Amino acid sequence: MNNNATQKIKKYLEETYDIPFDIKGGMFYNDAWFKIKPQNHEQELFDINVRFKNKLRLVIEVTPEKYAAFSIKDMGEASMEKKEIFAEYARQLNTRKAKIEFYVNDVVRNPTYPDAWPQEWDNYRLRISRSPICGEDEEYDVTEITIGWTTVVTGMLLSLLNVIQIDEIEKMEGGLKKTIINRYERNPINRELCIAVNGYTCKICGFNFKKAYGTIGHHFIHVHHIVPVSKMDSTYIIKPVKDLIPVCPNCHAMLHRNDPPLIPDELKGLISTKRK
Numbered sequence: 001m002n003n004n005a006t007q008k009i010k011k012y013l014e015e016t017y018d019i020p021f022d023i024k025g026g027m028f029y030n031d032a033w034f035k036i037k038p039q040n041h042e043q044e045l046f047d048i049n050v051r052f053k054n055k056l057r058l059v060i061e062v063t064p065e066k067y068a069a070f071s072i073k074d075m076g077e078a079s080m081e082k083k084e085i086f087a088e089y090a091r092q093l094n095t096r097k098a099k100i101e102f103y104v105n106d107v108v109r110n111p112t113y114p115d116a117w118p119q120e121w122d123n124y125r126l127r128i129s130r131s132p133i134c135g136e137d138e139e140y141d142v143t144e145i146t147i148g149w150t151t152v153v154t155g156m157l158l159s160l161l162n163v164i165q166i167d168e169i170e171k172m173e174g175g176l177k178k179t180i181i182n183r184y185e186r187n188p189i190n191r192e193l194c195i196a197v198n199g200y201t202c203k204i205c206g207f208n209f210k211k212a213y214g215t216i217g218h219h220f221i222h223v224h225h226i227v228p229v230s231k232m233d234s235t236y237i238i239k240p241v242k243d244l245i246p247v248c249p250n251c252h253a254m255l256h257r258n259d260p261p262l263i264p265d266e267l268k269g270l271i272s273t274k275r276k
Contacts, residue, residue, distance in 0.1 A: 017192075036150055046068065105122050
């Protein structure tokens with residue numbers, strides 16, 4: 001396995017979730033495999049094992065690490081809002097014709113129905129498979145396929161864990177300034193779920209960066225909060241599928257030309273009027 005593949009996957013996941021990852025990869029006969037895990041020396045999180053079979057089938061298996069008892073407990077005690085985000089990720093995998101096997105406490109659970117999950121978790125495992133992995137018009141590229149699927153799977157698992165916001169430090173005028181980024185803006189799990197549902201095409205004007213610019217535009221889009229962040233208080237619970245929308249930078253800027261920002265359908269109407 002080319003080292004460029006593991007580095008590309010590592011770079012994408014780290015930029016997406018703002019946490020470091022350890023990634024290994026190789027070949028078993030003619031098929032690629034990857035082992036992906038959030039970097040932690042205590043072995044308290046999870047492993048994602050990715051295997052390709054005969055260039056037709058993809059299998060992803062998630063298992064807790066050796067000392068993951070505390071993180072498993074956190075997952076079981078996660079709020080229903082967090083569990084609903086996990087469930088929405090699972091629904092998106094279903095739309096990709098994936099088969100999902102989800103076990104908690106050695107019992108099969110429905111990943112899209114968190115109301116039926118137990119409150120106390122002793123163990124879990126998750127297995128996702130898809131065959132054939134590519135449609136007729138899709139290119140077999142193990143790196144891109146791995147990025148696309150493991151980004152969603154990582155979001156699923158992180159949605160149940162206590163992800164701590166990292167304050168950014170930026171340099172200004174020779175000194176350091178501590179910048180607190182609003183937690184709504186910085187939640188990568190919500191952002192990736194929005195993209196998993198809607199894709200990378202602007203929902204207002206239809207612009208797609210990959211189609212326009214090729215490889216350099218791949219996986220690029222802004223995400224807009226339909227309810228302005230400034231209007232959210234500490235009790236507001238974001239529903240990523242309902243509250244977020246992928247938009248190109250131009251449409252994003254135009255939405256915010258008004259205060260309060262335009263509703264996406266209002267901007268669509270302006271574009272439609274100008275095109276007539």
